[in-house]
Amino acid sequence: MADIRKPIPVEKAIEYVWEYRLNGEAEYISINDCDNRRLAEDIIANHPVPPFPKSPYDGFALRSDDTVEASRDNPVTFEVVEHIGAGEVPEKKLHKGQATRIMTGAKIPEDADCIAMFEICDTYEHENSSYMSIKRKMEPNQNIIEEGSEVAKGEKLINQGTLINPGTKAILATFGYNRVKVAKKPVIGVIATGTELLDVDEELQPGKIRNSNAYMITSQIIRAGAAYKYFGKLEDELNTSYEMIKQALNEVDILITTGGVSVGDFDLMPAIYEKLGAEVLFNKVAMRPGSVTTVAAADGKLLYGLSGNPSACYVGFELFARPVVQHYLFNEMPFLRRVKAILADDFSKPNPFTRFVRSYITYENGNVHANLSGIDKSNVVTSLAHCNSLMVLPGGTRGFKAGDEVEAMLLEDNQGQAGFLAE
């Protein structure tokens, strides 16, 4: 009797996987290596910014009181008593009628309360002394960047789980984070199964194809922010496959296999799960592609049996593995972000089950458009090339027409969302 499997709804499958998600760990790395990693702690300002009052311009620091009488017809003259650049500390306190020649970023001298830009000042030398004059009245605090005016000490600036981008890195440097506490990347093992598989550098042979899933999945793992360990490809032979999978499980946080999860005579994964004593969380999901996606748990680790069909394999990873990786990486918005989009092409197939259509997003006149990225079949690989989103067509719907509103899950977005469904 054939193995009849009962499909469960996608949301239910996500729930099952979610129960086995692992919490991540933190590690310290050099600031030079932290791009695209996620923070494993909140970043708090450990000093005010700026840490001292400073000049925003090249000009003169003055006491505004001394300019009260200044006007176009009545220039007021100051003796320039000091000359400081950024990084220097002014030593002279200003008295009546005195000014400091000061550069952008330099600390404001004591008792100065405004900065006059060079452009509104005249300067001259007389008997070895420098003077400047000004023809307009200055206001107290004019052109002064106050200490702490940008950020007060103790203010929270970035949340744990945030992806480090150039701006984040600037803040880390500002506050002296030479070593950065980031989420450790989970290590995901990858094994491709199938006697038909050739290596990428092999010539085609009758009945055989090149192994594209391993390359695709390792690339998806990198895009998700995790690290991979590739164990190679396996022929469909029970004992060697079992031994390799058992061994691989010991070395990784999560294990992904591709192929061999359906009901074929050489689909060995079900027997391997049994031999491993793994708990199969589900082996059939009410979705297309990827209905055969299987997830099991062994030794507290998730074991993904993704389909051998490339598009099904791809979708299985994005739906069920990527959010788990994001959770591990301290991301509080671990699920793929969904947006409303205008369908750009007709899609005439009915959808008995939820369908995740490989598509790519374009932006036209401020609208988000979802375009089909190629043939919508589980066994095709070419439609993945331009895919940057998965259009979600709910089960129980007929075909869709260009111009219809659909939901699309973004694959190259960093914002994410808190839950799987539309928010």
Ligand SMILES: Nc1nc2c(c(=O)[nH]1)N[C@H]1C(S)=C(S)[C@@H](COP(=O)(O)OP(=O)(O)OC[C@H]3O[C@@H](n4cnc5c(N)ncnc54)[C@H](O)[C@@H]3O)O[C@H]1N2
């Ligand atoms: N009687 C039934 N047959 C099938 C069912 C079913 O319900 N009843 N489900 C179909 C569906 S849906 C899918 S999807 C596939 C899933 O197959 P498997 O996960 O068991 O994968 P394989 O049989 O090993 O291979 C399927 C297909 O994918 C190619 N493949 C495998 N590995 C790779 C790789 N690393 N790179 C590129 N391509 C790969 C393989 O050559 C096969 O063509 O089962 C249906 N059958």
Ligand code: MOO
């Ligand atoms: O799992 Mo299959 O992809 O539904 O075609």
Ligand SMILES: [Mg+2]
């Ligand atoms: Mg099969």
